[in-house]
Ligand SMILES: CC(=O)SCCNC(=O)CCNC(=O)[C@H](O)C(C)(C)COP(=O)(O)OP(=O)(O)OC[C@H]1O[C@@H](n2cnc3c(N)ncnc32)[C@H](O)[C@@H]1OP(=O)(O)O
């Protein structure tokens with residue numbers, strides 16, 4: 001077995017699913033298992049077969065249908081558990097039984113109510129029983145992190161003799177710190193007789209927020225299997241997050257020196273990481289926090305002026321890995337109160353605006369005012385800023401009067417009066433809702449019917465006096481125009497936005513010049 005390969009053991013479907021509220025149906029488990037195989041994990045822990053008929057069936061179906069990874073199931077050090085695991089795993093081409101028993105004084109005394117010698121006997125018997133079903137047997141001394149090291153050495157030596165092939169060292173309650181966990185792995189690797197015939201594995205929980213750091217310390221000290229779960233799912237604060245482990249090893253491969261061979265390898269196709277993370281989040285309903293490493297919405301987002309400037313000049317100034325490596329389309333440049341001139345100018349260019357220096361300065365000043373009021377400034381806002389600040393459009397159409405009637409059991413109707421080049425025209429119309437009715441009446445009054453492509457409204461200020469700001473995007477003869485309107489009355493804001501877009505469309509038609517992507 002090459003010593004520079006790290007095996008990724010995914011326990012999303014077993015320990016991950018033990019997260020309160022994360023339960024998955026059998027088809028959902030199968031879907032995740034197939035994606036884990038596409039991601040390239042080496043081992044999938046599909047469930048705890050004895051614990052329920054659904055767990056048994058899910059493990060059996062994963063064993064039957066998922067090709068590639070080794071499929072494993074968990075079993076206590078009890079014949080009934082091991083037999084259930086053996087049966088559920090039978091259809092798998094590559095299978096492993098993972099059996100465990102607690103070894104810490106606290107667990108042995110209070111939970112198992114058994115003396116250490118009996119625990120050793122149960123562990124040995126469990127491994128021997130598992131070997132009757134499979135050649136590949138993993139043993140875990142549960143709560144190893146709080147176990148006495150001489151006892152760990154004794155029980156691990158005994159299970160190796162009994163036929164265990166992987167020795168997993170769980171920090172079950174996330175108690176250990178990285179240096180300590182690394183030293184534990186180094187000690188076991190050095191002192192357990194026969195351990196060189198086995199793979200040493202980490203299984204770290206995140207109660208102190210150091211599950212990934214502990215796992216990496218384990219790898220640094222000779223562990224070559226890492227147990228982890230997608231998005232860090234798992235009991236309590238979760239397990240080591242698969243995506244973080246993989247990208248740490250991928251990005252810093254040479255840090256984990258390995259007898260001079262240069263670095264560590266894995267079987268993972270990192271480009272599948274984002275897709276896998278999203279799938280698990282959607283199916284479990286566990287939302288990913290925006291600042292989560294690797295897969296959070298902000299993991300490859302930049303807003304601060306100095307950072308964006310650096311990134312635009314050379315990506316590696318602020319990105320230690322590329323978003324493409326995990327299967328994302330690219331980095332996200334967010335416009336907000338921290339954006340600098342370089343970032344703003346770049347976005348204007350991307351949107352198709354060619355601004356002179358003075359125009360850019362004027363637009364940037366207005367942008368900062370808006371950014372101070374909003375968390376994020378969108379492309380539509382940039383278009384509106386440039387429209388308002390830089391390109392003053394003549395108001396051919398002006399909304400003079402608007403009346404809307406709508407409510408439960410009422411057909412929404414609107415009447416408008418619009419001033420068009422000095423003359424006023426009135427119209428009334430019905431619609432699917434008050435905004436639709438108002439737009440229909442405006443179309444009627446102006447005689448123009450551009451296609452409405454997008455409509456959005458949001459509160460610009462807080463409280464019950466909040467200003468609503470409507471943004472519309474209309475299309476005419478293949479050209480897009482953005483209009484904006486603000487009012488404390490959201491229907492009025494919507495009508496103003498539509499009229500604004502029509503004015504921009506009319507101005508562009510009059511000059512008939514080639515327009516950028518979003519017309520001014
Ligand atoms: C650290 C971990 O993640 S361990 C895995 C945790 N996962 C789960 O618990 C999965 C869901 N669990 C279940 O479905 C159930 O708890 C079962 C089917 C496993 C067992 O259910 P029950 O038989 O009703 O027992 P219960 O869960 O209440 O208690 C656990 C029993 O197993 C014993 N036990 C716990 N771990 C082990 C072990 N590794 N080997 C042998 N016995 C064990 C306990 O001492 C207790 O035995 P007791 O009844 O003699 O006191």
Ligand SMILES: CC(C)C(=O)C(=O)O
Pocket residue numbers: 015074100140142143168170171172173203205
């Ligand atoms: C069963 C073992 C590996 C476990 O989940 C733990 O100790 O956390």
